[in-house]
Amino acid sequence: MTSTSAVPPLAPTPLVAPVIVGARPLSPAEVVAVARDDARVQIAPAAGARVNATRELIERLADDPEPHYGISTGFGALATTFIAPDRRRQxxxxxxxxxxxxxxAEVEREVVRALHLLRxxxxxxGRTGVRPVVVATYAAMLNAGITPIVREYGSLGCSGDLAPLSHIALAALGEGEVRDASGALVAASDALAVAGIAPLVLEEKEGLALINGTDGMLGMLSLALADLDNLLTVADVTAAISVESQLGTDAVFAADLMALRPQTGQAASAANLRAFLADSPIVASHRDPAVCTRVQDAYSLRCSPQVHxxxxxxxxxxxxxxxRELAAAVDNPVVTVDGRVESNGNFHGAPVAYVLDFLAIAVADLASIAERRTDRALDRTRSNGLPPFLADEVGVDSGLMIAQYAAAGIVSELKRLAVPASVDSIPSSAMQEDHVSMGWAAARKLRRGIDGLARVLAIELVTGCRALDLRAPLQPGPATAAVRDAxxxxxxxGPGPxxxxxPDLESATALVLSGAVAAAAVSAASFTTPENRPAFEEDDDHIAR
Known part of the structure; x- marks a missing residue:
């Protein structure tokens, strides 16, 4: 699989509506818009009043002779150490x-932008106590396309994503390195100067406010939601192609059979399979029991909607x-609505880490069943009449034999990546932070898993489309034919020596990830009711990606 740490391409020109920050919780789609599509950000007018009010409170506490954590003390294990006013900027x-x-390695641009946006x-x-200039500076950096260099390792997911967030803050101070809007590696001070942004000089409480949060793992979760919305539809498409090209039956996907087990996702996947297989001459060719005497298809075909x-x-x-996490205001200490400054543990990443690991399990199993469908198509004893490995001249040509090896190797790795990171914990900060979430690690391995899933589905796609062509003169249905044509x-x-x-597998992977495969199938399919159409289709921006 391709490393997820490659240096990103140049930033595209923003073509999407601005995202308003500070008015309400952001949606995952808005995170994706800023992270991937370079949507500009605008600070909601009401946010300024909130930020001002809490900053005034912090400044009063900074003048208090009594120590207040994070304002006039050290941090972590040094929380009881009082810091004199003349040393607080330092x-x-x-x-x-x-x-x-x-x-x-460098973390991907889209991840850094998501991390930056969520902080x-x-x-x-207005719950962190920073000055308005800090908010304005962070917004200006995003809009200027300045991407701080964030490294792969450093976060334990508690207190949030400290190291990754610190790299963002360091760039705002005019230190360290960044990539500018063209993708060039430059000094942060130079990038800020070119953009007309003054480097920050932090005051009391602001350092903590910039680095205490689950923003990295949450940003990667938001991106994963968008990716998997697409890939789940693609999985239904490639499964339909496999069922069709291997002369499987669509009868097992009937709505009344699905209703006997009222699992929501299963019903949605089965509805997709019915729509993608509708009006298929290949499927119709073997519906007659006198022609087809097989009683049941293998699990990898028959149980696709259950797994998907x-x-x-x-x-x-x-x-x-x-x-829920996107609606959170995570900081420690945090300024409450009624004006208290309270220590808390909301920065712990467990809620996000658990679902990141849960998704890694689902990703591994989606890839596993797709690889099994691919393998069946290549085995002449199980493919119902297809040539071995879909080869042109059997014995001389190997066809797609080794493409299945690649899928099998990826699936093997995805099984290892499905081992949860969140069950691990390693103490830090002199045992003050003695239980951590490892949410950042869970997010990093999920991203690699999603890349692997896309590649396994691409291999099934290439295999299934070649198998469809080998069924000629019988033709596939409208939806699968549209995908084959794309x-x-x-x-x-297609078939041949x-x-x-x-290169074909790389092109197919790009086609899968772009949303073009899902879009081709959905646009040509016959859905019984509008609400049965895959949800991603309503998001035109997502399809365009």
Whole structure:
């Protein structure tokens, strides 16, 4: 699989509506719009009054001779150490510099932008005590396309994503390195100067406010929700192609059979399969029991809606957790609505970490059943008449034999990535932070898992479309034919002598990830009722990606 840590391409020109920050909780789609599509951000007017009010409270407490955590004290295990007023600016800068301790490869641009946006949203709630200039600076950096360099390792997911958030804050101070809007690696101070942004000089409480939060893991969860909305539809498409091309039956997907087991996701996937297989001459050709004497298809064909549906239900649960977290104002200490400044544990990433791990299980199983469908198509003893490995000249050509090896290797890795990170914990900060969520690690492995799933589905897509062509003169149904035509239009080969396979698999993966496969199937399919159409279709921006 391709590493998720590659240096990103140049930022595209924003073509989407601005995202308003600080008016209400952000939606996952708004996070994606800023992270991937470079939507500009605007601070809601009401946010300014909230930020001003809480800052005034922090400044009063800063003048209090009694120590207040995070305002006039040290941090973590040094929370009882009083810091004199003339040393507090140095304290804030030292906090950011010391906590910007990430190491490893660069994190993807979209992840950094999501992380940055979500911290900005929390700052704009007025619950953190920062000055308005901090909010304005974070917004200006996003709009200028300045992407701080964040490294792969450093976060334990408690107190939130400290190291990744510290790298964002460090850039706002004019220190460290960033990528500018063109993708060039430059000094943060130079990027800020070009954009006309003054580097921040942090005051009391602001250092903590910039780095205490679950923003990295939540940003990656938001991106994963969008990816999996697409890939779950693609999985239904490729399953339909496999069922059709392997002469499987669509009778097992009937609505009344699904109603006997009222699982929401299963019913949705079965409805997709029925729609994608509707009006298929290939399926119709073997409906007559006198022609087809098989009693049952293999589980990988027959149980596709059960497995895909369970993944859909898992995604819905993750979406619920994400929506709650997107409504949160996570900081420690936090300024309450009634003006108290209270220590708390809301930065702990367990709620997000659990669903990230849960999704990794679903991703691994989706890929597993897709690989089994692919393998059946290539085995002449199970494919119902297809040539071995879909080869052109059997014995001379190997067809798609090794493409299945690639799918099998990816599935094996996805099983390892499905081992939960959130059950691990390793103490830090002199045992003050003695239980951590590992949510950042859970998010990182989920991203790799999603990449792997897309590739396994792409291999099933290439295999299934070649198998459909080998059923000629019988023709596929409208939906699967539209997908097959999109695959061919992308230059991916059909039946014929062996050729260099890898470029076809890369092109198919790009087609899957772009949303083009799902869009082609949905646009040509016959759904019995509008509400049965896959939900992603309502999001035109998502299809465009």
């Amino acid at each position: 304290l804030q800068a030292s906090l950011i510099r010391s906590h910007a301790a990430g190491t490893g 900005l949203q929390t700052l704009a709630t 549906g369970a993944a859909r239900d898992t995604l819905d649960h993750a979406r619920m957790v994400a929506s 695959v061919r239009a992308a230059g991916i080969a 062996d050729r260099f396979v890898s």
